[in-house]
Amino acid sequence: MPASGTNMPRINGNRLWADIVATARFGGTDNGGVTRLTLTEEDRHVRDWFIAECRSLGCTIEIDRIGNIFATYPGEDPSLQPIAVGSHLDTQPQGGRFDGILGVLAGVELIRTLKETATVLRHGLTVVNWTNEEGSRFSPAMMGSGVFAGASRLEAIEAVRDRDGTSVLSALEAIGYRGETLVGHLGFAAYVELHIEQGPLLEAAATEIGIVTGVQGVRWFDVSISGTEAHAGSTPMAQRDDALVAASEIVLAVRDIARRHPPGVGTVGFASVGPNSRNVVPGSVQLQIDMRHPSEAGLDQMQAALEQAIEASHSNIALRHIWSKQPVVFDPAIVDAVRANAAALGLSATEVVSGAGHDAAHIAGICPTAMIFVPSKDGLSHNEAEYSSPEECSRGADVLLQTVLQIDLK
């Protein structure tokens, strides 16, 4: 059971906020955001800052071959695997100051707090910066944690190139972050990731903490609709085979299917019309669909409903399932610890399933894992206007600290 409210150690919210401000200068944009793509000079600067800060606190540093950084504050019992916290320091182009960054900087602040209060854990505490969570320079996203957890092969990932033809391997070498440690060589007793919600639920419910019970599964579909291009004036309505009309019915079907399978979501984010001319009945439309649900069964039902909607259509429609990611369920004991500690700290909290992917989704495959969310103003992220207040960040870090302390007790 967690300690009672007033005696619980707290992190220093001002220090944490100062770090958020300080690191935002690496790739900082004029509009208050950050452009810090993975393995660029800006990324090198923030990595250097992170290592210097952790070294000064007495951490040992390990860097693996894919550039993941592990800063470990020693525990009492070196035979125990460390407890890990962390996230990622890379951003999207014109991204924000919080996405990923909060989780790493909160880890640094946890170590400061332990040191300041002379708290010695049984386990070591490792703060991790995962390489290329965002995936905007090199695909796939969650690259470092994916290789670490065995979801991708190192050699294949090293060969991935960006738009300029630079490989991951050369980019790692160029910024001096191709480490020596074999990827996945380290083991953790547990992994807990603090992150901004990147969605509107917590703010809408005026809730301070999100108890993340898992990550939604994802299925991606490509839809190709073949109609008949025709003159918009001389083709009567009854004789049309309008690909955009058929596409519109699918867009609405995807929306309806998601509504019928809560808490699933379904999005048609991409549409391309051919020939795309005002006075020509569209002959072809391409759509890209993203469907998510916390359970595999839910995804199966949503996919079946989509297939049915397409079959029921009178149009010539081809559906291709091009990619999927299974749902992740986080470790119930750590999820319980997050819930109990938020309550002990007097914070309002609600269970959420992450709609976005996270490094924690990979790490959940190799050790007990969970996540903690704090609110995102207007649900915004991947955006320079991304914002969580100093108090919101501080509360999240406090819950993270208490959760680590509780895991350490076992």
Added chain:
Amino acid sequence: MPASGTNMPRINGNRLWADIVATARFGGTDNGGVTRLTLTEEDRHVRDWFIAECRSLGCTIEIDRIGNIFATYPGEDPSLQPIAVGSHLDTQPQGGRFDGILGVLAGVELIRTLKETATVLRHGLTVVNWTNEEGSRFSPAMMGSGVFAGASRLEAIEAVRDRDGTSVLSALEAIGYRGETLVGHLGFAAYVELHIEQGPLLEAAATEIGIVTGVQGVRWFDVSISGTEAHAGSTPMAQRDDALVAASEIVLAVRDIARRHPPGVGTVGFASVGPNSRNVVPGSVQLQIDMRHPSEAGLDQMQAALEQAIEASHSNIALRHIWSKQPVVFDPAIVDAVRANAAALGLSATEVVSGAGHDAAHIAGICPTAMIFVPSKDGLSHNEAEYSSPEECSRGADVLLQTVLQIDLK
């Protein structure tokens, strides 16, 4: 009343077909189509051919300042304004061999037939080739007939430029077709245009002749939908403001409105989605709408229904009415003549309203005008596969000849 069937003079279908084949070599494509954009070298070649052919038949040639060509076969009474027939010799890029071309070549064949049978009309017979009906190089379409009928000012049109920056005036001069005649200086007793249907109705009904009673009016609208760009994973369905969902409802509303206002048609031919990424809920969509109806009252009702559908939407949608063209009703006496002569020739015929615009729609404003349609295979046009059979072309030219003879009697 028309002459009875067997005694009626007939055009020579083989000669007409040979001309279609012969002129298709000017800009002919590998796939059996024609790319002959207005005022290009290809257009110059077919214009030269047309003038040479008509001169050899004894026609006088006039070319006006916008490049419209008038080849007049003299009649008995020079005090009467000539009867005009014709259409256009320019094509769309990768267009067909019939659209416009049939109407001009049928005019040439009419003159051959008159000459061969030593038939002298009271009126002169003028075959017209209108400049730039297609509008794909210079906008607007129906340019030459528009200036002729006073719908556009010559000076404004001369200044219009193509994508390479060439003006209409320089293009006219470059191919030597800026004529001397003042545009609109010539007057006609009547104008009759033979054209392919460019739609599927005649073929579907196995009907040989379309008696064209008018041209649909057109209204163009631009629609701008502002939603909220959001993460496709972390934004619950209930909290979305998805611009593509709203756009899809409008696409279906346009379809439904047109169905409720027969014989009106409604098309969303253009859609552009922002940011158009699979895993981002669309934040904006632009649509372009084309609505047509044979009556102004029908267009008013369709527009009101569209405004109502947009008002009823929960989304932030701006509708702009950007262009319109009033419906055209052709001269009832000439329409009756077409009907009577098709019947006298033993041809099946049906009344149609043209969905596409034609030079005849402009000319209807200045003299008694009508059109005759022949079937288009699969309703195709603006397409290399555009096709009407030799028999179909020949029947249309026969009806044109009889209609001219009947107008001449009055």
